[in-house]
Amino acid sequence: xxxxxxxxxxxxxxxxxxxxxxxxxxxxxxxxxxFLRQHVDSQGKGGTVRYCNYMMQKRRMTxxxxxxxxxxxxxxxxxxxxxxNNPSTRCNNGMMNCHVGVAKVTDCRxxxxxxxxxxxxxxTSSTRQIVIACDSNPAVPxxxxx
Numbered sequence: 307x308x309x310x311x312x313x314x315x316x317x318x319x320x321x322x323x324x325x326x327x328x329x330x331x332x333x334x335x336x337x338x339x340x341f342l343r344q345h346v347d348s349q350g351k352g353g354t355v356r357y358c359n360y361m362m363q364k365r366r367m368t369x370x371x372x373x374x375x376x377x378x379x380x381x382x383x384x385x386x387x388x389x390x391n392n393p394s395t396r397c398n399n400g401m402m403n404c405h406v407g408v409a410k411v412t413d414c415r416x417x418x419x420x421x422x423x424x425x426x427x428x429x430t431s432s433t434r435q436i437v438i439a440c441d442s443n444p445a446v447p448x449x450x451x452x
Contacts, residue, residue: 337441337448337449338442338446338447338448340448341438341447341448341449341450342383343365343366344365344367344376344450345376345377345378345379345447345450346378346379346383346386347361347378347379347380347412348379348380348381348382348383350378350380350412351380351431352378352380352411352412352429352431353412353429353430353431354429355426355427355428355429357412357429358412358414358427358428358429359425359426359427361378361414362376362414362425362427363425368425372416372425373416373425374415374416375413375414375415375416376413376414377411377412377413377414377436377450378411378412378414379409379410379411379436379450380409380410380411380412381409381410385409386407386409386438386447387445387446387447388407389405389406389407389409389436389438389440389447390405390438390440390444390445390446390447391405391445392405392406392407393405393406395437397437397439397449397451398451398452401439403439403440403441404437404438404439404440404451405437405438405439405440406435406436406437407435407436407438408433408434408435408436409433409434409436410431410432410433411431411432411433411434411436412429412430412431413429413430413431413432414427414428414429415427415428415430436450436452437450437451437452438450438451439451
């Protein structure tokens with residue numbers, strides 16, 4: 307009876323250790339979660355004004371003020387992760403942790419008539435080259451560069 311309990315405890319410890327090895331650090335995990343909230347919509351098709359207005363509000367990018375530009379990536383999260391395996395390139399901030407890939411996206415740009423209380427966006431949908439910054443080991447996306 308003690309043997310199955312020992313095996314169970316060893317299995318739990320092994321799973322905890324594996325989780326610690328695979329997970330990004332706490333700071334990068336926070337950046338990764340922010341990246342997901344702001345830029346990933348694997349299920350959505352995007353491309354419309356209605357989509358941008360809804361998603362920017364739903365994803366909390368209209369408070370305390372309107373975010374001027376945001377891009378939503380319409381790819382499977384694992385496909386986005388795989389971009390981190392592409393060769394490194396220089397980011398806009400000079401760091402060398404950016405990677406280039408091609409993805410379906412919706413670019414949401416604030417219209418000139420927006421107010422803080424009433425953010426409005428126009429939408430552009432395309433399949434284009436994107437650049438994301440990746441950190442941690444294993445590498446995870448943490449910033450949409452361009």
